[in-house]
Amino acid sequence: MESCLSSSSSQWYSSFLTDFKAELAQLKSTQLYVGYSGGVDSRLLLELACQCFPAKQVTAIHINHGLSARAEEWAQHCQQQCELLGCEFIGLQGNTVVNGAGLEAAARTLRYEKFAETIPEGGVLLLAHHLDDQVETFFLRLMRGAGVHGLKAMASLSRRDHYQLFRPLLSLSKAQLIEWAEHLGLAWIEDDSNDDVLLDRNYLRHNVLPMLEARWPAYRQRIQSSIDLLASGNDAAISQSFVVEQELQHRLSFDQGLKLVQLNDFSEAQMLSLLHAWLLKIGQQVPSKQRLKEIYRAVIHARADATPEVRLGQGAIRRHGPAIYWVADMPEPALPPAVSEQELQYWAGVGWVGLQVSADKQDPTLSLQTGLPNLNWRLRSGGEVIQPAGRSKSRDLKRLLQEYRVKPWLRYRIPLLYSGDQLVAVADLFVVQGYQAGINDPSLRLVWKNSANAD
Ligand SMILES: Nc1ncnc2c1ncn2[C@@H]1O[C@H](COP(=O)(O)OP(=O)(O)OP(=O)(O)O)[C@@H](O)[C@H]1O
Known part of the structure; x- marks a missing residue:
């Protein structure tokens, strides 16, 4: 662009103005506000705004920071220029409070506060940032170690507070602006603070960029091309994270597992994003990418009938059928030696061997064991064969637990309720045939829940 400017400037100016008019029309505002410092950039912007929009509908806002001995003179100059142009002028006095972030930042904060106070809801503010400002901002942020969000520097159109912020000159270099302003015979003020190389921006401008x-x-x-690429990469990342979040909602099981059905279309990278999002969702610290890959290969890629396990935090990721779960380490199961009617109630709601057993009963006197003496809890010892109430045949407990989809790591932990040596109920899964009369009291419900996987 720069090279053709001198030879075909007028053609170039008119094409810029055509675009500028179209952009302003799209903003659908009846009043434009221009941040006018009095320098060449904002003077040119004000000029172009008054060419492309009715001058009476343009308001220049000048903030007098009171930082220069000439501040008063500048404010007067700005007011006179607005009178010449026939646009409205608002001059504001501010008290720039310098804090740890330095003078430039303090002045900027004050400016944006004043803009927010002055511009009505839905208004449009034009600022005269140009390509050199953009490049400087990029390098300053690079020197602060910014990430993608910071390095994509300034957007030409954005929202700030309750108004829209438009930077129409962002594609033009400072040299182009000066050439155009001189061509139009504009008057502006030179701010000598721009020469102070103790300020980072000036140091960059005078010592590094040349x-x-x-x-x-x-x-x-x-x-600027890199900034555009960073911005589009960032947009893609945002939309990708939105897609991943939606996918996760669809795949999260009621007990916080991640369902792995129909993964054929998923690339490894997509699976890793999904895994990452799932671990965050269930409150786990997300491991390194390398570790995520290990989990992916060992657990997700495992054969459907395998029972892989990868340790993570105070637990492990395990697979059960078509889903994976994070399972907290559980202490060795320990059961209370005996249980009476009162004890059953006593144990209700207590976190217990990784399971929570509770009696859902309004009436505190349990009628559970009428005719069921010596109630006691036991764990599976293996080989139990029982007939659940309502079924015609006995089955071995191992199969029944599979049938009831009890996860493998819980199968030796679920509490079995015995009366003497007679198995009466298996947690809250079922009551044994013959004992349901006492147990099927609708006011009593045994609930077991793996506390680690509880919602
Ligand atoms: N004193 C002022 N009064 C009103 N507008 C101003 C003033 N100073 C700057 N502006 C507006 O802000 C634009 C950017 O100014 P400058 O480059 O000095 O600010 P900056 O500190 O880089 O701001 P930013 O944080 O917005 O990048 C100017 O082109 C002008 O439109």
């Missing part, structure tokens, strides 16, 4: 320019004359455009 060296880049000497070697790579088109460095501004190159950096």
